[in-house]
Amino acid sequence: MNMNSHAFAGNPIKSRTPKPREPVSPQSALKTLRTLLSTNSQIISDDDFFKILPFRKGKPLTGSTTIGLKWHLGWLSLSDCKSYLEKSQVVLTDDSLVYLGSQNENGVDFVYWGIDVSDASGLVDELGARQFCFVELRTLMVATDWSDSKAMSQLAIAGHGRALVEWHNTARFCGYCGSKTVPIEAGRRKQCSNDLCNKRIYPRVDPVVIMLVIDKENDRALLGRQSRFVPRMWSCLAGFIEPGESLEEAVRRETWEETGIEVGEVVYHSSQPWPGFYPFLSLSLSSSSFNY
Ligand SMILES: [Zn+2]
Known part of the structure; x- marks a missing residue:
């Protein structure tokens, strides 16, 4: 690809x-x-x-x-x-x-x-x-x-x-002890400045699923729109993955929460970095979903 x-x-x-x-x-x-x-x-x-x-x-x-x-x-x-x-x-x-x-x-x-x-x-x-x-x-x-x-x-x-x-x-402060963090490895990582802690901190990535839900006949797609969207703008459904959740489970949960539709088979499509549009670096994982 x-x-x-x-x-x-x-x-x-x-x-x-x-x-x-x-x-x-x-x-x-x-x-x-x-x-x-x-x-x-x-x-x-x-x-x-x-x-x-x-x-x-x-x-x-x-x-x-x-x-x-x-x-x-x-x-x-x-x-x-x-x-x-x-x-x-x-x-x-x-x-x-x-x-x-x-x-x-x-x-x-x-x-x-x-x-x-x-x-x-x-x-x-x-x-x-x-x-x-x-x-x-x-x-x-x-x-x-x-x-x-x-x-x-x-x-x-x-x-x-x-x-x-x-x-x-x-990531200015350590989440474990509250001390200041300092850049290490030429800024690719950070580390707590407290010698009793020294926790290493890695760039945060927030995984997100974005899915195109289609019906069994493969002729209709489920799209959504937010109130801030311009007229006639629609988008695929998407949402953050929760701890302890697989990609497929996130696709099913988000679709059900946003639309009340239950999803059947989930097919992985591809992944994409999506940096800086959420508070941190987001990773989008795309999939096609079949609704039964
Ligand atoms: Zn610390």
């Missing part, structure tokens, strides 16, 4: 996590990042292999071209990112960057990072002067040509980045 057919799937920079000894691994990249930042220089050299994607209130930085109205992610170099933040009196530290992945482009290895710049108020005007702006992920999804695999890859990277950056904002 072509995963690029699903929005937010097919992220090319996280198809595999490099081994720790590889120069583009989270461990090696973080070490290099610390060295570069500790130079305390206005202009950081040799940082070309780092690309940084800023997020403001969950919106990735993007640019657009008038030709074909295409958009692209607004990657910054480490030195550019540092100087932009300094203009807003924000100091760039290794703790503020989140490792997103790596990729070899034309024989050169690049490491990609995300950063939340919501506190840097002056950044919008600064970047606006360079024809960049922060755009809602859902808007980008609608603006993307789904047959354009490169654009779909960019969308997947933006979705993953937003989910991780937003998770850092919401």
